[in-house]
Amino acid sequence: MSNSTTTRRSFLKDAIRRFSQNRLALIGLFLVGFILFLALFADLLSPFAYDRVYFDRVLLMPFDHPEHPLGTDEVGRDYLSRLIYGARTSMLVSLSVQMIALLIGLPIGALAGYFGGALDFVISRIIDIMTAFPALLFTILIISVLGGGMLTIIVALSISSWIVIARITRAQVLTLREQEYCTAARGIGASEWRILFRHLIPNAMSPILIAVSLGIPTAIFAEAGLSFLGLGVNDPIASWGKMVGASNAYVQVYWHLALLPTLAIALTMLGFSFLGDGLRDALDPKQKIRV
Amino acid sequence: MDEALLEVEDLHVHFPTPDGVVQAVNGISYSLGKQEILAIVGESGSGKSVGVLSLLRLIPTRDCEVQGSVHFEGRDLLQLSDAEMREMRGNRIAMVFQDPMTSLNPVLRIGDQIQESIIEHQGISEKVAKGRAIELLALVGIPEAEKRYRHYPHQFSGGMRQRIMIAAGLACEPSVLIADEPTTALDVTIQAQIIDLVKRLCREIGMSVIWITHDLGIVAGLADRVAVMYAGKIVEFAPVDQLFKTPQHPYSKGLLNSLPRLDTRSEKPLEAIEGLPPNLIHYPTSCPFLERCSYKTEQCQTPPEKQSISTTHEVWCHHAGKL
């Protein structure tokens, strides 16, 4: 009523304004930026290689040795370096998983939502079945079949993650295809593919991006959990989850072995959760999307 | 009209937003007489709804700033406490809104919804209230009122629900009915029924009506007096015949000329009012209609004061009476 004549800002500018006024989102952005920086420049930032072993410097406490400010682990590797490389593993796994989930889930969800019919029926039932199956058990099953390793983890986690993206994309496309501008696109003779790619998907992107960003901490946690159980990345690659797992026997004395990687996991997840929530508040002010 | 029932003086309603303050209503004054039907006409954003809903505090006060005074039955409505205002709403002043689909509670029987306000405000027994509710349903033209009393809102069509809303509004025999575009969501044949009903009720129970609308056709057949609003101000106030026969403000004149008429056919293009209404955040310091006005002169750089054409016909234009 009264707002019809107020100036309308662009959606993006509005979203940026909402995001930049959200203190938690900014903290999240800072944390995520920091972790990504560590992951990208791990080679330059870490004082030692992640697999460099000093047989004479096993299980040093933090600040015990000037060259190892955060101590060393049970086989004499610099803990700081391993923590930094752990960020790389964590980011590599979680970002790849979400990227693959997006690449699989988006087209499948979009096709199901747009074309409907038998295709939608089949895809929806697959999604239902996958949703009903406990994701963790499923992942462990795949890893035990395929054997461990970074690639296997990524594949295993992607298989359960694309479901979320496909479901959200399908729901979005289902509502958006009833919008008048889609009818209008058909009216000017646009092909089905053109309508899907030019008109539907660009408008469906906000909630999908939010789902992706909120999916990252889930993937980080899953990777850490699997590595903790010994189902994760192979030695000598550094992984926070594996570091916590390996510290098991020594933790009563060498507390830093468990505490530091746990802190790293917690801060990273917190960062991504804040960022994802911030993105949702910024891109979807009416809070329609539930992930 | 000797004595005013409701008197609004210098009402301002402002909405603070991140972009600045939206000046939705800028100093409007009007009065409503007994048994009178007053129409407030304007386009979207003219402040016609806000100007009336803010009287009853139906716009959350945390969203807007309301200034001015509203005298009704010897009290200033804007000074009432929330509890006193609740007592006033529905009891002395009833309301009917545009959307009959969402104004009724879907999980309550309509009879109970009508009874609710009677029991709430008049403290009579449920049995008496029920009889009264059935009487009201019959009054607004719901057939088989006794049976329909037990039905739920979804069992009624849009027009019927609007009748029920009116029945619920009338439950406490209010002296004023405020109707905010009550027929906009309805078809013309149903609209004609509702208008007919309101006019009849106005005669039979001596109620006054403020009818907010954008449709000049409805105004012509319904209202006694008309206030034309533009950009949060009343630009012309007149008895209905005078407004339609001799409109004095360029905006009212433009509106009337821009309407295609059902009863005449002309090959000439319609006389459209070019341009758009002003931005209510950067409110113009000149006459608000200046940019779209074809009569503008130097004078119009200052906002016009009220000009009286006759005792009942007021215009806010420097050129009033000279068009």
Place this chain on the structure above:
Amino acid sequence: MTEPLVQVKNLSMHFGQASGFLKRPQRVVKAVDNVSLDVFEGETLGLVGESGCGKSTLGRSILQLYKPTAGTVQYRGTDLVQLEGKALRKMRNRFQMIYQDPYASLNPRMKIADIIGEPMYIHQLHPRSEIRAEVEKILEMVGLTREFADRYPHEFSGGQRQRIGIARALAAQPDFIVADEPISALDVSIQAQIINLMRNLQSQLKLTYLFIAHDLAVVRHISDRMAVMYLGKVMELTDSNSIYENPLHPYTQSLLSAIPIPDPEKEREREANRVLLEGEVPSPENPPKGCAFCTRCPRKQEVLKSKQIDCSTQAPQFTEAKPGHWTACHLYT
């Protein structure tokens, strides 16, 4: 006005017919039921009726935005209903639509230049390098300026957006335009601007309009002929003056008398003879067996007495009661 540009014959659009994979049969809504009408080259045919009467659905099924369940739509001799896929898409630039909601009908993520340029691009109406210049030309034609091209829809008011919607339709170089309530979402002072624009464009570009609206005054102003719809059927069809001056169908008569005229003196006169229709429109899921209007018709008894016909069981034929004046009522058969 010799050959009709668009010839609609026995067109029906029934929604909810049981079809497809694992779907339960639903109740059928006869949104458009057995409608026939011609639209002649260069004219404006007005289509009026109350909400839910099927006028929008009729417009959309003529343009094949819904696939009609029965009947034919001949456009310059081609039956559009028979066309599928690419063949239909290729023809779409010839007939265009202007939509009711200027907010929902423009893609919020596309620039105005891309919205208006899209039909030119799809139908290869201009070399790609010239599309931009053509877009600017059309923007000026609909009363906007070329600076608008690089902005997004949300930066404009309702009236401006409707002009953009008109520009998109024109960009396809159509000769037939279905305008689906193009002004009902706009403010009164803006409505006249759009009506005038549409009339100017029609004479400039030799367009043929099917103008759908619920406002009879607007339709009378812009149309040469008018069709009145009720519950999925056309009740009356004739030139715009006759419909107002000499309405034949009882529904048209009561519809006309229900519309308020912005003139207090006339209104007082009309109020005395106003035919207030009783009741409401029946559900299109379950329309009356005979005449669609029989449940509300004030002249039903008259028919029974003079013609011994029971309107509630016998449906009237759509016949030419007078030259050029068609109606579906037993009073005129």
